[in-house]
Amino acid sequence: MNIIDRIEAAKPNFTKSDELIYNCIKEDYWIIIREASTIVDLAEKCRVSKSAILRFAKKLGYSGYSEFKYDFSLVGHSSVPEEVHESKFDYILDSYTLAIKNIRQYLKEQDFITLAKKVLRAKKIRLCGYNRSGFTAMQFKYRLINIDIESEVVTDTLMLNVLASSSAENEIFFFFTVRGISSTPLNAFIQTCYETKKTVVVVTMNPNTIYKKYATHFILLPNIKVKGVFLDEQAIFHIFIEILVSYISERLLIEENQTSGQGS
Known part of the structure; x- marks a missing residue:
């Protein structure tokens, strides 16, 4: 059941605030993806409180606003008619551009700063x-x-x-998993890493993955599925990597300057 079906099923139990949110979204649900960058923005557009938006999302079965917005992004990406673009070339570029822009809705600069520090402090870095x-x-x-x-x-x-079960200290494991489902062979070891006190970074496009609870750092990225065209989501992972490496490089330079300053 997609988010539109969930909303329709929940309509009989809507409050007055729910009705306001529903009517606002019904006019143009792209306001959640295209215009409203935060829950506060959406609340202002719907003329309700932030807590009303959260209650609305939870009534539909979501744990919070980020999951609610994520499912809208999936609907939005899959419902853009190819005919509105001048060519398939434009359609593909616009799809990737939208997904990249949406990264800032999922992550903040502090997320990259924190991860950069963790990477530099780790004795071993495992990329899975x-x-x-x-x-x-x-x-x-x-x-x-x-x-x-x-x-x-x-x-x-x-x-x-072997690596996940070892007792080695100060290791960081990055798990790249688009779906975050148990049928992906490596995913079963996310819990093992958690239980053996590893730093676990789960990078996925599934806000509801069962492995979220085992992540030291849970990185949710926007999905890029679109109607009628097969596009590989790995490109978004690569954008995430490029941003993170930039912050790691910057942090590395800062620490080197601090070390040389102390030495002089």
């Missing part, structure tokens, strides 16, 4: 992915090599089982 996400993990490794940081790519379940 399966299938196409394995290539994403490898791309992350290449980018880290460019700033003289060593890491290990793990795409094999046997190897990950």
Whole structure:
């Protein structure tokens, strides 16, 4: 059941505030994706309180506004008619552009600063992915090599089982998993990493993944599925990597300057 079906099913139990939100969204549900960048913005447009928006989202079965907005983004991406674009070329570019712009709705600068510090403090950096996400993990490794940081790519379940179960201290594991579902072989080891006190970074496009509760840092990115065109979501993972590597590089330079200053 998509979010539109959820709303229609819940209509008999709507309050007056719910009706205001419903009518606002019904006129143009793209205001959630295109115009309203925060829950406060949407509340102002619907002329209700922020808490009313949260209650509305929870009435539909969502834990919070980010999940609510995420499902709207899926509907929005899948309902843009290709005919409104001059060409398929424009359609594809616009789809990627929208997804990239939406990253700022999911992450803040502080998220990247925090992760950069964690990466630099870690004794071991493990980059985990399966299938196409394995290539994403490898791309992350290449980018880290460019700033003289060593890491290990793990795409094999046997190897990950050993590494996840070990008692080594101060390790950080990045798990790239688009769907965040149990059928993806490497995902089963996210819980193991959590239980063995590893720093676990889960990077996914599924706000409802069962592995969210095992993440030290849960990174949710926008989905790029569109109607009638197959586009690979890994591109959004790569954008995330480029932003993070930039912050790691900047933090590395800061720490080097601090060290040289103390030495002089």
